[in-house]
Amino acid sequence: MDTVEFIQIRRFIVKLGKMLHKYGTPAFRLEAYLLEVATYLGVHASFISTPTSLTFVIWSDRHEDEYNHASRLLPGDLDMNALSLTDELAGSLLNGELTLAAADKRLDEIDAMGSPYGKWLTGGAFGMATSAFAMLMGASWAEIGWSGLLGLLAYVWTLWSERSKRVNLMLEPATAFIAALLACAIGTYIDPGINIPLIVLSSVIVFVPGLALTMGLAELSSRNMVSGTARTMDAVMQLFKLYFGAFLGVSAGFSLFGENVYQPAESLPYWATWLSVFLLCLALVAIFRTRVKHIPWAMAAAFIAYSATAWSSDYMSPGLGAFVGAFALGLFANAFTRIANQPATIVAMHGLIVLVPGSKTYIGLNSFISGQDFVQADHLGQEVFLIFMSLVAGLIFANVVMPTKKAL
Incomplete structure (x- = not known):
């Protein structure tokens, strides 16, 4: 895995994690889901989620690239529409139907959505x-x-x-x-x-x-x-x-x-x-x-x-x-x-x-x-x-x- 690909992957994982946290996902579900996504994308990772913070540790197979990121976040509110769309997006990415760049852009679109009602x-x-x-x-x-x-x-x-x-x-x-x-x-x-x-x-x-x-x-x-x-x-x-x-x-x-x-x-x-x-x-x-x-x-x-x-x-x-x-x-x-x-x-x-x-x-x-x-x-x-x-x-x-x- 080259450095450019690693940067794309870790940017996507960080954005995905912050969005799922924003939608009120419990810590044990959020950490497990991000670990599944990271494994599918070919990187190793560890995550710590609390209601007000989110910590990412991501590294490549042979530790050629390592990345740490910690964010102070507000407690999330339940948003089932955005949660469903985000999950569908991650599934399409893992099935090879979307590129990382397209998935990253789609995450921004979902995040900007208001209530459908x-x-x-x-x-x-x-x-x-x-x-x-x-x-x-x-x-x-x-x-x-x-x-x-x-x-x-x-x-x-x-x-x-x-x-x-x-x-x-x-x-x-x-x-x-x-x-x-x-x-x-x-x-x-x-x-x-x-x-x-x-x-x-x-x-x-x-x-x-x-x-x-x-x-x-x-x-x-x-x-x-x-x-x-x-x-x-x-x-x-x-x-x-x-x-x-x-x-x-x-x-x-x-x-x-x-x-x-x-x-x-x-x-x-x-x-x-x-x-x-x-x-x-x-x-x-x-x-x-x-x-x-x-x-x-x-x-x-x-x-x-x-x-x-x-x-x-x-x-x-x-x-x-x-x-x-x-x-x-x-x-x-x-x-x-x-x-x-x-x-x-x-x-x-x-x-x-x-x-x-x-x-x-x-x-x-x-x-x-x-x-x-x-x-x-x-x-x-x-x-x-x-x-x-x-x-x-x-x-x-x-x-x-x-x-x-x-x-x-």
Whole structure:
């Protein structure tokens, strides 16, 4: 291998790694995938990935050329459209269908892409996701509507954070504070008796880091200690910021508008639970930027995960039910990889989002600080811990029974 070819290869690997990191790829998957690409391209390599950094060490067969590169990066956000296109590009390169120069140019084009659904559809998805979560938690129809409206406000804050670094730093607590303040005003002047804490939680559910906590624990289980610890602690701090903003907003709202007395509403019919799962998954398509051709797979993954969990919970504890759901989801995601030749992450994330107990972690934090429960929950701390462990174990068992075809 001559020096010019080595330079082309290492430039491509570095750019590919940074892009996959930007799209929220977990450390153990990112490192394994880059190692596969490097091996196919005929170089030796070692990689270290954390949520905020990426280190490359690349060398030729006889060490004629060596290259070290370390980058300080921001934590990535899930972008299933770009992840899918990038994986297809890497596959075309490894199959000899593209040259390195063409692949490098295509990477730049993918990186410059925006959301395929645009701002209006994504904003509507925020409102739908928050309403669907409130429905899943058993809120009344009025509370579902208020949650959706405040979810739209959360999207406005998200757009603002993309233009302002200062807003980005305080996005979670500021959004929760404004949502709580407005919910208190609604409960006093428009709709007395609503469940304000539940509305606030629903309106910021997109920011609740349940998925990040699960990914952090999965990285720890794969012996990626630095990345797993960093991701887990980042998720915990994000949860603290959300709760503080909500707690401050509710306190200020009760002081300004008077305390709201919650009046329980009639329970929603059973079919509302399945409708909420459908609407939540449909909203996640736009939020996660899932490609149109993968929508049926993503929806199926969510329903398989939820139905397996609901069915098994009739025969065992909810925590162990989450293990069955995660196991079924892992099998389905790995089957998707073999059939569609796409990363399992594309459909796995949609299923995980309906299983992860991020909202229960928030509720447990509220119970610990205020001593009050705004939803029916017994032994919450034990249940949350067991669900997290069950999710990680279910995915590990699924990978043993049906190994994934791709590292991603």
